[in-house]
Amino acid sequence: MSFGDPNNPYGQQPGQPPQGPPQGQPGYGYPQQAPQGVPQQGYGYPQQQPGYPPQTGYPQQPGQPYGGGYPQGQPGYGGGVPELAHWGLRAGGLIIDGLIIGTPYLLLVGIGGAMGDAAGGILALLGFLVMIGLTLWQLYQEGTTGQTIGKKAVGIRVLREADGRPLGFGMAFVRRLAHFLDSIACYIGWLWPLWDEKKQTFADKVCSSVVIRSK
Template identity: 65%
Template sequence: MSFGDPNNPYGQQPGYGQPQGQPGYGQPQGQPGYGQPQGQPGYGYPQQAPQGVPQQYGYPQAPPVQQPYGGGYPQAPMGYGAQPPLAHWGWRFLSRLIDSLIMLVPYYLLGGIGMAMSDGQGSGVGGVLALIGLLYMVGMFFFQIYKEGATGQTIGKKLVGTRTLKEATGAPLGFGMAFVRQLAHFVDSIACYIGYLWPIWDDKKQTFSDKMCSTVVIKENR
């Protein structure tokens, strides 16, 4: 049997007027060839990964669904590092100590010098220094609220590496909510400052003011 034999299907050439690559007479167009199951892509075409088959077996893998923890702070996307942990009580205490020193030390220093110069009269250069110290403390208080609302970090939190965010979305608080949270610290102070100690045993490491304002404090990975 030669390859030119018309009875040889492997050597049969397309008939006169029949373009190459077109199905022959009696073969419906759009049907899969012999041995190719219907609805399946041909050789060389990408296939959709069966459910549960990992990517290393040659199938593309859908991106994982991110699940929020606790009240909803979102996880970091895959490839951008792990989800930042909640800040424990020691980091929170250290950042607040730094903020308090930044705000109060100049105030007491200028106030003390002013009172010493004015002999308790509150006038003259001593009175001006005391007033400057008071204005500095008030201005720094509102500046810290602005920074925490816009970025989640006061000066102390930035040095320590912590950040205050909304529990539901992981976004910064904004100035208004940051101010309300500072006022809510009054609740932390009553009953022997138990609210400030609450993060030691709380699952979400929240103070009473955090629970009232739906906020969390996270520790950033550095």
């Protein structure tokens, strides 16, 4: 019984051209064929894991809003150019906020002044503390949501000009201080939105804020 020539494993006859491995059998160094029904993966490419989004090769940059541009869900932004609030709406919101903050203060100070004794002084001090507390609370609301009670009543919102996000408490406080610039020179800064292209006061320009309509 012959087991074949070990130097001629495929039974090649002398004088015939070299032959490759038998049909269906992979040669040495070639990748094995995947079983039927199993998708083949290219060499060097990671396999796609089920339940994960496809890999594009362009990872999203950290901190970049999804989709680019203005953030999703911000009123007035992300869906086109926002409508800027006109001067009348801004003035109406300011008057309402002034009444909300000033009325308790004036009421308590007036009662305290009429009493004229130690209890009256305590009421006047309480009125001052209430005014400070309401002012800080309004600034917090403006910084986190873009709206005070007055702005919400007239349907306007103050946001950052760069990305349409709320100012934050710190910048809302700075913007309130910057209204000093609107009051100097005969209060011309408060009237500047009447003819300004972006309807901004001097404080808005310093803090890079805009006031838009929210409804």
